[in-house]
Amino acid sequence: MRVLVVEDEQLLAEAVATGLRREAMAVDVVYDGEAALQRIAVNDYDVVVLDRDLPLVHGDDVCRRVVEQGLATRVIMLTASGDISDRVEGLEIGADDYLPKPFAFSELVARVRALGRRATVPLPPVLERAGISLDPGRREVLRDGKPVQLAPKEFAVLEVLMRAGGAVVSAEQLLEKAWDEHTDPFTNVVRVTVMTLRRKLGDPAVIVTVPGSGYRI
């Protein structure tokens, strides 16, 4: 879990950071709103622990920016006063949680954890065709239900062919999608890779050659 702590009071900021680190979280610390915006732009945080009263850029504005950009990042606002109106304001701005100072540390940990749990990314769908099942997320290929061990390049080529959905894919297109741009255009790699792929996938053949055009599943 990656966390950014934004708090101008350095003593408190460090205390919070070390505490969270003890909970096995990866914590960055900044002391003003401007630095916070920079870090958020660069890194993909799960949770931002955000003081409201910040130098340079106010905490509310930092929070708004996070919400505007549609990031998966969650925000916990810290505020000096325990006023209820503050809480309502904070949630209106788009914070996901709100914690009045002074707070119990265990409380903060629990809330950071709860927010981090929400940020789960959906897995990409499994591609199926002609007895082949290819799972891009798990990097796993099944032939008639049996796992097949593929090298990275082989996997990449098969994935391109599967995504083409039965259409013919030329060797040039395969080079373009499965290799980077620095490869020799007169290379033989595609033929070799397709060959090993065919061998590993076994009979009956799933990759057919379309003479003069390319390959197809």
Add this chain to the structure above:
Amino acid sequence: MRVLVVEDEQLLAEAVATGLRREAMAVDVVYDGEAALQRIAVNDYDVVVLDRDLPLVHGDDVCRRVVEQGLATRVIMLTASGDISDRVEGLEIGADDYLPKPFAFSELVARVRALGRRATVPLPPVLERAGISLDPGRREVLRDGKPVQLAPKEFAVLEVLMRAGGAVVSAEQLLEKAWDEHTDPFTNVVRVTVMTLRRKLGDPAVIVTVPGSGYRI
């Protein structure tokens, strides 16, 4: 909801108690720390409203005892000052909430209610997969039911892998999620940490490497 109010200033104690009773809570009142410990040992309170400066036994000690005994009881500390040093101390002791005097009564009610809710809704976000059980709250890992001792970094890496739900996680992603921004991008830590993790988790292997891509559970 069962509440214990511990406050040596009898006038204030009774005022708080009647106020909470009006909110349909069952409230007991004691005026010193020793009496508080007795009551806590006997009754199963949802929330304890605890003054810090108490006769006989200090509020901090009462709070520690509650935490040590692993009770479901939540503690709200009432502190005379909203001082920074108080806050930092509070982090260590383990109270669930802090309220600086003087406070608005509505605020106290809101917090007691919030804590009571949380007590009834225990969060069980235990991650399970492939014979591994990981409890983020308790920072505890079980392999086939047997506890495994992990260093914080090892725990963080395992947590990221578990949350990925069987998807492949690249070394870069692990760096991103389990380390902070001060790490060298060309580092070798991931490999080393994964190695020690594998060693500690024992056979059969749960973390498999996907060549060229990363790791997967």
Add this chain to the structure above:
DNA sequence: TCGGCCGCTTACAGCTGCTTTACCCGCGGA
């Protein structure tokens, strides 16, 4: 203050897989 654990780096060995090279076959047209 000391010892041990933790996190990290460095160094290295083994090996896998990518790529090139070379060669094969079959086919169609001159």
Add this chain to the structure above:
DNA sequence: TCCGCGGGTAAAGCAGCTGTAAGCGGCCGA
């Protein structure tokens, strides 16, 4: 018949990835 071309296959070299050992500084608890 020969030649060129498109395509398949085997082998080998090499680069980069991966696992592992060893060591070191720092922090924390005894």
